[in-house]
Amino acid sequence: MNEFVERLVDLRWPSAVKPAYDVVIIGGGGHGISTAYYLATRHGITNVAVLEKSYIGSGNSGRNTTIIRANYGIPEAVRFYQRSVDLYESLEAETGRDVMHHTKGLLWIAHSEAGVRQERARAEVNTAFGARTEYVSPRQIQEICPQLDMTGQGQWPIYGASYHPAGASARHDRVVWAYAEGAMRLGVDIHQHTSVTGLQKSGDRIVGVETTAGPISAGIVLSAVGGHVTAIAAMAGVRLPIRTHQLQAFVTNRYAHTFAPIVASSGLGVYASQTAKGEMLIGAEIDRAPAYAYDAGHQFIRSCAFRSIALLPFLRDLKLLRQWTGVCDMSTDYSPVMGFTGAPGFLVTTGWGTWGFKAIPVGGEQMAALIATGRTPELIAPFSLDRFANDRTMADRGSAGTH
Template sequence: MPFGLLKYGLSRRYPAEPHFSAGKSLKSHYDVVIIGAGAHGAGMAYYLAKYHGITNVALLDKAYLGGGNSARNTAVIRSNYLTETGVNFYKESARLYQDLSNEFGYNIMHEQRGQLTLAHNDTTLRNFRWRAEIGKHLGTNIEMVDRQTIKELAPELNLSENVRFPILAGLWHADGATARHDAIVWGYTKGACERGVELHQLTEVEDFTIENGRVTEVKTNRGKISCGCVVQAVAGHSSLIAAKAGIRLPIQTYPLQAMVTQNYKPLLTPHVSSPQLKVFTHQTSRGEFVIGSGADDYPLYSSRATLERKEMLASAIIELFPFLQHAQILRQWGGIADVTPDYSPIMGLSPLKNYYLNAGWGTYGFKAAPVSAKTMAECVATGKPPALIEDFALERFYRFKQVNEVGATAEVH
């Protein structure tokens, strides 16, 4: 290894091959145009090329690769949901995550550390029993745990009864994990570009040409592209892009904020969350504590961070982990979450014949990236949504068949 680094450093030419396709002019036509080069968009490009042989694909981003919500999330992976549809979907995603490093030949820093969700009242306990039974029935590693087990899982957690909301019990999800969000985007894009997909950054979609119920052209700030089909995967901007195609989505967009502390020695293994206190945290491999919450209370297309949210997160996390009252906050950031009424995504076909939707992820987007990308690639290649995502169709809002995951969201992330 030292000799390899020395050779690398003294080389007159840059010896490493570029991970992504070099910047080039847009072609006049692509079989598939994917709007949004985050984990979902890059993953779709990868699976289209690898499993379906579709390589005449343009992966567009108005800014830079993975610069949207993929770079602004807290990297949590879990499958402890409320509905059969949700559990099966996110369970498959957690399974795919486990082998992505081997598939990419690229370390995504996947760590299966488990998730501990805390109950402070009887209502939450009933919700946990429901989720535990659903999860067990569908084959996930999930169970209710008592205070003693909670102490063993997270010894630094404050189990005192002299607090606002004493901890009564917990929901332990052993399949819970984390991964490096940037590495997911890089790995997918690298694999896609190696197979012929073109990455185009700083390419903003401005409008569409629609004829006979089909998108025939994508108009960008760099010119027009004729296309076979279009897929949108733009997270918080989902309703805005869809509106350019004449599609109205039942989505509202909210800011979503988080922050990280200074480094500590390793002392917390699981991801810990409290719906009552509206806070969650886990310690990264670098020693930082990532601290976050649910979306802000009002719609806004802004990724700003606020003092109000920082104060709320600080007071809540100190109740769970009192030693963090001395922690320095290194940085705070925000993203924008596209939230549907039932807090489940919108995937698959749209009212336009060749326009596909990948939207409405709320705070669930990162944990669903592999399974979303894989199933959407199949949907685009075959023109038919796979069984795993049929229930996420836009039509469910007109047929009153929502997939209600509201109770599995927010502070459990």
């Protein structure tokens, strides 16, 4: 049997939708399912339903570029993502499932004096808040990634980089499935092909959801959807400072495993890594124009391929296999929005921009703690929705990166 298949989870789907749950989570992606998992495993709350309009992980959880890192630009974000890096490192041991987690190290390359300044600053704030990142010289860069063209084809010379040894990747689907299996084993119901069509209200309070499988009462409703969160929140009378943008990526065919790290360049606006299957996975910055669609663009792939070849010339002769698009919910300060909304009974975990995958463990862990205790954990307090009204936004130029 195929080794990839052999080490797979066992998903035991629930038979029917119950009329009431303690917690209903809208959205069966990484964040929704990991929240259910941590509710069950950490807090003993198992009367939980996750409602997924398609199949689990069908949205951005299955469309991202699977990079895990904590080298953000502000203390609150560094601490938050470092917790996720740690949880990812122990996820296989905890779930007993192979999520193909590999620690690879991440180089963030500077092509100018301004870029050097930025990468040195990144190393400073990372180091101060527990995410190991160091500034490295061109010679060290060459040792870490000999395939880089240090001249950037004569146009984008490499001056230096920040190096984040904890940079890692994991197979996106398997992360979702490992959490789903663990949650369902403890009694969480994950209902696929169940769309939420409305919210039930009692006074101001949200007390349940209307679905294509009938009404469901809920003590707490959590929106963990991607792409249409503003529509769901609007049903609860909540306005979110979120816009949705496209983010595209592509992979090549499979090649021998000789590209070890994750390499990113802000100057060129690309990043690249090699997947466990052997594909070169390349992504770029978000599309500036808001959109919900999953259409793949040609201008993107043409330009992105061109820029990535300037960094990694061997890419020129690799065959492109597939391109795809995800959508990114971007808050106005490029940080996530988690927790209470002002509508009693209705919570959100959103604003996952280009950093949703890497936050799946910590996002689920913290939202579960919030639901179980009714209090916002310290780690995510900075990311609450009321920060916008309170002039406490989490402006993070480091997060405005691409991956």
